[in-house]
Amino acid sequence: MSPQIKSLHDVRKLAGSELSLKSRLGYVALLLVAAGVTVVIASLWITEPSLPLYTQAAFGAMNLIGVSWVALSIWALVARRPLFARDRVIAGGMAVAFTSLFLAGSFAAAIMAGSETAYAVMALAGMMFAMAIKVQARARRRFNELSARRAELEP
């Protein structure tokens, strides 16, 4: 096998692992779950000022872990596994589905518990839902633009 053909095989193998949709969407799921959990913990931490110092420290540590997971998944999606137009539409759908469930759950908790924490979680879930809608709309617009240009160029 010539060095050039061997190099071609290596590059094809590399592309196979780099282009895995599963790993891209895995990072999207990680981002959504980490963001959701962090929001709940942060709301509990902020709305319960009279907690003992050790509990406050534990909440702080859990928040730090949550933020780290969010940062890691964002970094991976930007630098290691960037989303293509089609992936962004799927990721946008996942975000809308996740945040709508989160919003519904926090709404139910707020109605039943009526606590300050539950309302704070609900407000943040509402913000996340709005962001997810915006992200999905932008992904669809980009996908449609590229598809239109593709149709123009198609022989």
Add this chain to the structure above:
Amino acid sequence: MGTRLKTASLFLVRREPLSSRCDSFSVNTDSSPEVRADELLAIRCQLGERDAFDALIARWHEPIWRYLRRLTDSDDAAADLAQDTWLKVLRGIATLREPASLRAWLFGIARRVAMDRLRRQYARPLENDAMIEDIPAQAADADLERDLAALDTGVDSLPLRERETVSLFYLRELTIEQIAGLLGVPAGTVKSRLFRARNLLRKRLTGDRT
């Protein structure tokens, strides 16, 4: 093979002034079928079509590998750099702003990857014999086609800047403007490097010492 033969004829047969050659390559406008094909491929990749990536690699791996081979004089180094280049391409194509400039973008990445490697190589002091053994051999590759061996050797023996410019212009068929943008030099500098390279090659291939 076709491109290389065409290149050989450009070097060995054509003798018209450089300016006319430059103009003929500058006609490579957005409406040319090649550029449209590149743009279509880039857009399909940006959409995330898996088979478009296979087509992209099938279409561009060989030119990139040959370009890197030309810069490094080593099959192994070219293979390593090609991997690095494709890694950056696969991770960066989603954000490529001008899909019609795919060709210049690909070679721009390949060049940056190669220059980073060369910079590291030259910055590293030669400390022992083992490191000296790592230096790529300068001997001509035995697999090179015999009918173009003389030309290949001639191009390989050019100084790095001229070799790179010749490779991008004749072998990769980038326009003067694309090469100028890629190398970050004025178009006039690209033309003068090509002029110098052609003269050097002519002297080496014909044994002309004047």
